[in-house]
Amino acid sequence: MDKPESNNNIMNGVGSNVKKVIENSKTERYSDIMLRALAFILTFISAVVVGVDKETQMVSFTLVKTLPPLHVPVTAKWQYMSAFMYLLVSDVIACAYAGVSWAYCMAKPKLNNRLELVMTLVDLTMMGLLFSATGAAMAIGVLGMNGNSHVQWHKVCNVFGDFCRQFAAGLVLSLLGSFAFLLLVVLAVFNLYKRSR
Amino acid sequence: MDKPESNNNIMNGVGSNVKKVIENSKTERYSDIMLRALAFILTFISAVVVGVDKETQMVSFTLVKTLPPLHVPVTAKWQYMSAFMYLLVSDVIACAYAGVSWAYCMAKPKLNNRLELVMTLVDLTMMGLLFSATGAAMAIGVLGMNGNSHVQWHKVCNVFGDFCRQFAAGLVLSLLGSFAFLLLVVLAVFNLYKRSR
Structure with missing residues (x-):
């Protein structure tokens, strides 16, 4: 009578482990x-926020002191700064990849191990790309806000306040997106570690 | 007579697999x-190259048109730009961690699995930090080389040529250092993948 019971116990134990x-x-x-x-979502909204960011202000220039100053419309947009272009392009690449990989993971109930490995390596690349692009855009953003007296680069956010605020929002979203990719890599490393034990 | 031979074959097979x-x-x-x-090595040399980079040039200023221009010594150094400080600090942090982890791996013949996992996560953090810092420094470097007419930020590398060249060398070394950390993470992911199969 004991044997089947202990067998049952073992089977129950195996069952709970499998569960x-x-x-x-x-x-x-x-x-x-x-x-x-x-x-x-984060990289998509960031790309839209940065992509549509544009502000035109009337800026006065004094050409000759005896004449009244000239008022010229000056526009701020992402196309004017290579670091902003870099951020937008990185956002678009990361967004496209995240969208495709998300749809694929939703559609497939179980991923092939090799494909999982390839996806982790692409996640890692996207993370590096986004960290680099947000770093570049942040450096220009700090200059735009504070300027730098040593090289005579004057701040511009006092004139283009709305542009700067919208750009800062896009930058924060992109930074959060790069942390999402970082967490994807951390998750994959943890899963591989658990399976390798 | 057959049995010991086949056992030997099996044992040889196991032996070659273990090897x-x-x-x-x-x-x-x-x-x-x-x-x-x-x-x-890369982050250490980069930190030294950026840290000692300094150039002083005589720059002429015209205060009043009727008087001859003033010649004033102007110095370029990393302390004057927040992105350069960020690069140097990141280089120092990554260099210290790489040095300690290198020495530890050299001293220990076999690492604990959990410590290996923690080291992979720190490698990943260092990679993110260095990619962000090199991105920031590169954005300022591009501005220093080309300037930006839209915001009236004039190029400075025509005056501080030696400073810019030395800084570019430090930046390339730091970028290579961030790729070394990327490869460390890739290697760890591959190893975990192989062990998990």
């Missing part, structure tokens, strides 16, 4: 899908 | 140590 593994793998999958969705 | 695993793990270890050494 736990399936639950863990489900949690990993949901976290991955959520992070991909987040990365997609 | 392969040990060889693979040795190659992984050497690659990891080499990449850590590379990251340390």
Whole structure:
């Protein structure tokens, strides 16, 4: 009478372990899908916010002291600064990849191990690209806000306040997007670590 | 007579597999140590090159048109630009971590699995930090070389040529250092993937 009971116990133990593994793998999958969705949404909104950011202001120039100053319309937009272009292009690339990989992960119930590895490496590349682009845009943003007296680069955010505020919002979104990619890599490393034990 | 022979064959097969695993793990270890050494050397030289970069030039200013121009000594150094400070601080942090982790990996023949995981996560953080800092410094470098007519920020590398060249060298070294950290993460992901199969 004892043997079947102990067998049952063992089987129950195996069953609960299998259940736990399936639950863990489900949690990993949901976290991955959520992070991909987040990365997609953040980089998409950032690209739109930066892409449509434009402000025109009337700026006065004094050509000759005896004549009244000239009022000229001056426009600020992302096309005028290479670091802003870099941010927008990086946002678009990361957004496109995040969108495709998100849709793929949603459609497939279980990913091939090799494909998972390739996706982790692309996530890592996107993370590097976005960190580099946000760093570049932030450096120009700081100059635009404060200027730099040593090289006589004057601040411009006192004139183009709305442009700067909108750009800062886009920059923060892009930075959050790069952290979403960082978390995707961390999640993949944790999962591989758990499976390798 | 057949049985011991087949057992021997099996044992030989197991032996060759074990040998392969040990060889693979040795190659992984050497690659990891080499990449850590590379990251340390690159970020160290970059920090020194950027840290000692300084140039003074006599720049002429015209205060009143009827008087001859004033010649004033103007100095360029990393302390004058926040993006350059960010690069130097990031280089120093990454260099210190790469040095410590390199020495530790050299001293220990086999790392604890959990410590390996923690090191991979710190490598990833260092990679993000360096990519962000090199992006920021590169954005300012491009401005220094070309200027930007839209915001009236004039180029400065025509005056401080030596400073710019030395800084560009430091920046390239730091960028290579960030790629060394990227490769460290790629290597760790590959190793975990191989072990998880």
